[in-house]
Amino acid sequence: MAKELTPRSENYSQWYNDLVVKADLAEGSAVRGCMVIKPYGYAIWEKIQHELDRMFKETGHVNAYFPLFIPKSFLSKEADHVEGFAKECAVVTHYRLKTNPDGSGVVVDPDAKLEEELIVRPTSETIIWSTYKNWIHSYRDLPILCNQWANVVRWEMRTRLFLRTAEFLWQEGHTAHATREEAEKEAKKMLNVYADFAENFMAIPVIKGVKSANERFAGALETYCIEALMQDGKALQAGTSHFLGQNFAKAFDVTFLNKENKQELVWATSWGVSTRLMGALIMSHSDDDGLILPPNLAPYQVVIVPIYKNEEQLATIDATVAEITQALKAQGITFKYDNADNKRPGFKFADYELKGVPVRLAIGARDIENGTIEVFRRDTKEKETVSINGIENYVKELLADIQKNIFKKALDYRKSVTRNVDTYDEFKVEIEKGGLLLCHWDGTPETEEKIKEETKATIRCIPLEGDKTPGFCMVTGKPSKQRVVFARAY
C-alpha cells in the first residue's frame, strides 16, 4: 500500500499533485517552477501532439520552427502585447561564463554582455511577424498557415505541475491573411479543431466561447476559447484562438500588394494549446485510485497480466498471450504484456489502475484450462470473465464504450453543476458551491472587475452556442444580450 493517493474529498489539489507524481507523469526539477515530464506522461503528450498535428495538417497548416530568443526591442513593438508579457519574461544578458577568480566554480563574464538583451520567448508573435514581413509581398504570398511545436517560458510566481509551469510545451499556430473575414474564419476554424479534439480524444466536454475584454490575449482583437470544467467545480481554459486583426502587421510593418496594386496591412491569427491539457485530462476523469485515461490517448490501451505459479505455467500463458496480442494488433489496439516476475499480480493490478490503463486482461492457469480471460475496465472498475475466442473484438468495443462513457460522465457532471443565476445575492451564494453559473452581464469591464474582486469568479467566456435570450445584468440591471459563463478558474 505504498502508493495511495490523498482522497479527492479530503484535499483536491493534494490529490492532483500526488497523482501526477505517483502515476509517473511528471515531477519537479532542480529548477524552480520547471518540471520533468517523465516517459509515461510524455507518451500521453506525444499522442496529443500526434492527433493535433494530424488535424492541423488536414486543415492546411504546415510546421516550421522559430528561435527561442527574441530581441528585446521586438517585444516592445506592440503596446498591449508588452503590457501583457513584460512582467514574466526571462532575459538573457550575457553569452559567456568564466572561472571564478577565487577558484570556486564559474561566474558570468562581465565582459560578455550582449549588445541587445534577448528575451526567452513567452510566445512567438513578435519574432514570427518580424519574419513574415520578409515573406509577404503580394496577395499571392497569402495566406501563410504555419504552426510550431515549441517550449516557451513565462516566469510564474506560483507553479503547479502541468497546470502552470515556468517552462511549458505547446504548439502555436500563426497565420497571415489578405482579408479580415478570412482571418476571423481561421480563428474560428481552429477553435473548432480544438473543441473537436478535446471532446473526441480527451473526452472532455468544452464550451466554445469568446473572452471578455479583461481576459483577452494581449494584442488580440478577439480571443476565442474552449473552457472545460474540472471535477472540483473549477473551470480551466483548455485552448485559445486569437483574431489579432492588423495589430502585429502594424507593429512590424507587414503589408502586401493587393490585386488592385494597393498596399494593405496583413490580417493575423494565432492559436495554441499547451501541456496544460495534461492537467485538464487528469482532473476531468481520474478518481481516488488513480488516473483514468481515454482510450484514444492512453500510451497503451490494454495491459495484460499473467498469473502463474511456475515457469511452466508462464510458458503456456506466454504462448496464449502471443496469439491474443497478435489479434489485438490486427485491430489496431495498443497493449503492454507485463510478465515481469519481480512484481506480483496484485501489485500490477493496482499499479496499472494508478496509471489509468483503460483495459486490463488477466490470464492464469484456470483461464487457459477454460479458454477464458478476465477483463477489467478502469473507468467503472467492472470485471468479467469472457472467452478468449474473439477477445480482440470484445476489447475493441469495450475501448469505444469507455471512450464514450468517460465523456458522458464528464458531460453529466458539467450539466449537474451548471445553472442559471439571476441575482447577484444568489450568485455570491452559488459561486461558493463551484460549477458554472450562467448569468446576465452588462458587458462592461467594470462590472466584471467588481464581480471578480468580490467573488473571485471570472467570466470564462461568452458562449457562441446555446441560449441567446436577452435579459438584464445581475449586478447593474442594465440590458444584457445573452447569458455568459461565470466560474472560479485555474
Added chain:
RNA sequence: CGGGGUUUAGCGCAGUUGGUAGCGCGCUACGUUCGGGACGUAGAGGUCGCAAGUUCGAAUCUUGUAACCCCGACCA
C-alpha cells in the same frame, strides 16, 4: 512581493534535559511465494540545507543566510 511552514538515508518521518543518528517504505542478495498492493533472512545507504558563534562536546542552543512548500496578489 506580503503571511505561515519545512529542511536529518532515494522517499516519508522520529530524534527527550546538548554526549557524535534511528524508524517505515524503497534498494541489493538468497529462499519461499504469485487469481487484488507477499513474507523471511542477510546487507548497502547520512558533511543532519549552508555559514559563523556558544561549548570539553551541537541534528539539538544563538545569529545570519539559502532553498523548497502552503496561503494571498499576477497569469495559459
